[in-house]
Amino acid sequence: MRKVTLQDIANHTGLSKFAVSCSLSGKAGVSEATRRRVEETAATLGYQRPKAIDEQRKITLIFHDQVDSVSYELRTMLQDGMQKEAHRLGQPVRLQWTHDAEMVEAMVQDSAGIILVGPHQQKTLAIVKAAGVPSVRLGWVSPLEPVDHVGGTDHEAGIAVGDYLFGLGHRDIAFVQGKEGYRGRMERYHGLRESLEQHLSARLHDLRFDEDGGFIPALQTLHNSGITPTALFCAHDGLALTAVSELLARGYRIPDDISVVGFGDFSAATQISPSLTTIKVQGVEMGAAAMRLVLERIATRGQPVIARRILIASTFIERRSSGVAPKHSKRLDDA
Incomplete structure (x- = not known):
C-alpha cells in the first residue's frame, strides 16, 4: 500500500x-x-507523521569487550533487558562490543542515544560527553559525576547478608573477597561490615587471595591465627562454588559445619549441591531501566538535566547452603 x-x-x-x-x-x-x-x-x-530524527536513529548499546567470566552472565542479562524493552517500545537498537574509542566516536555521530556497559576508558567517556548525545552508564561512575547511571544494590546486599547470618547465630563471619580492587566487591564488604558493627559479639574477617587455588591457603592462615569462621559471604557465586567444592572435598558438611552465601544468583547457583543461598542481581530489569531512561532523555532533550542514579534492588534467595551456626567451629585441621 x-x-x-x-x-x-x-x-x-x-x-x-x-x-x-x-x-x-x-x-x-x-x-x-x-x-x-x-x-x-x-x-x-491514514497519514503517518514522520518520526523526529532522534527517533529514526538507533540507540547504540556499547559493551566493553574485555569481560571476565564472572561478569559475562550479568552482561548477557543486561543486554537481554535492553533489547526486550527496546522491542516493546518499538525503538531500533544496535549492539557493539568494543573498547576502541575511535570506533565509539564513529558510532556516536549517528546515534539517537548511547548506553555504555562496563569500565570504558576516560577517552571513550569524553567522546560521548562531547557529542552531547543522551547517554546512560551501566558500570561504576565517579562520585557525583554528572551522568545518568543505572546499577544494583551492592552495599545493601552486604547489609542484608550480615543481618541474615547474625540472626542465624553466626558471630565469626568471613568475607571471601578473592582478588581485591573491584569496587562492587568492596561495596558488599562495606555493607557487611556496617551490619556486623551493630553487634559487639560479631567479628568480620576479610579473605583476599589469588583466585587460582588461593582459597584454602587463605582460610588456613585464618585458622592458624585462631579464627574459625562459621559463615562465609563470597563476593560472587564463582567464589562461593569454589569454597563449597573445596570444603566438601575436605570433609566439611554444608551448612552443618559452615554456611556459604554467594552473590549474583547465576546459573551455577542451583547446579551444585547443596544449592546456593545468594543475592539475585536483577540484570534484566537493570537493562530495561537503562533503556527507558535514555529514551526519556531523548524525548526531553534540550531541557535542563540533573543526573540520575537508578538502583535496581537485588533479591535475597535462601537455599540449602546456609543454616544456623554450629555449636562447635570446625577447622581444616579437623577435617
Missing part, C-alpha cells in the same frame, strides 16, 4: 503543500479551522 504524503492531503483539501505542512507541525500561518480540516483529512487518509 502506497504511503500517504503531504501532497495527497493537499490534493484532497485544495490547500498548498506548505499550508498542510504548517497545519500538521503546529506552526503559525494557518487558521484553526484550516488546521482542523487538514488533521481530519490526514486521519481519514
Whole structure:
C-alpha cells in the first residue's frame, strides 16, 4: 500500500503543500479551522507523521569487550533487558562490543542515544560527553559525576547478608573477597561490615587471595591465627562454588559445619549441591531501566538535566547452603 504524503492531503483539501505542512507541525500561518480540516483529512487518509530524527536513529548499546567470566552472565542479562524493552517500545537498537574509542566516536555521530556497559576508558567517556548525545552508564561512575547511571544494590546486599547470618547465630563471619580492587566487591564488604558493627559479639574477617587455588591457603592462615569462621559471604557465586567444592572435598558438611552465601544468583547457583543461598542481581530489569531512561532523555532533550542514579534492588534467595551456626567451629585441621 502506497504511503500517504503531504501532497495527497493537499490534493484532497485544495490547500498548498506548505499550508498542510504548517497545519500538521503546529506552526503559525494557518487558521484553526484550516488546521482542523487538514488533521481530519490526514486521519481519514491514514497519514503517518514522520518520526523526529532522534527517533529514526538507533540507540547504540556499547559493551566493553574485555569481560571476565564472572561478569559475562550479568552482561548477557543486561543486554537481554535492553533489547526486550527496546522491542516493546518499538525503538531500533544496535549492539557493539568494543573498547576502541575511535570506533565509539564513529558510532556516536549517528546515534539517537548511547548506553555504555562496563569500565570504558576516560577517552571513550569524553567522546560521548562531547557529542552531547543522551547517554546512560551501566558500570561504576565517579562520585557525583554528572551522568545518568543505572546499577544494583551492592552495599545493601552486604547489609542484608550480615543481618541474615547474625540472626542465624553466626558471630565469626568471613568475607571471601578473592582478588581485591573491584569496587562492587568492596561495596558488599562495606555493607557487611556496617551490619556486623551493630553487634559487639560479631567479628568480620576479610579473605583476599589469588583466585587460582588461593582459597584454602587463605582460610588456613585464618585458622592458624585462631579464627574459625562459621559463615562465609563470597563476593560472587564463582567464589562461593569454589569454597563449597573445596570444603566438601575436605570433609566439611554444608551448612552443618559452615554456611556459604554467594552473590549474583547465576546459573551455577542451583547446579551444585547443596544449592546456593545468594543475592539475585536483577540484570534484566537493570537493562530495561537503562533503556527507558535514555529514551526519556531523548524525548526531553534540550531541557535542563540533573543526573540520575537508578538502583535496581537485588533479591535475597535462601537455599540449602546456609543454616544456623554450629555449636562447635570446625577447622581444616579437623577435617
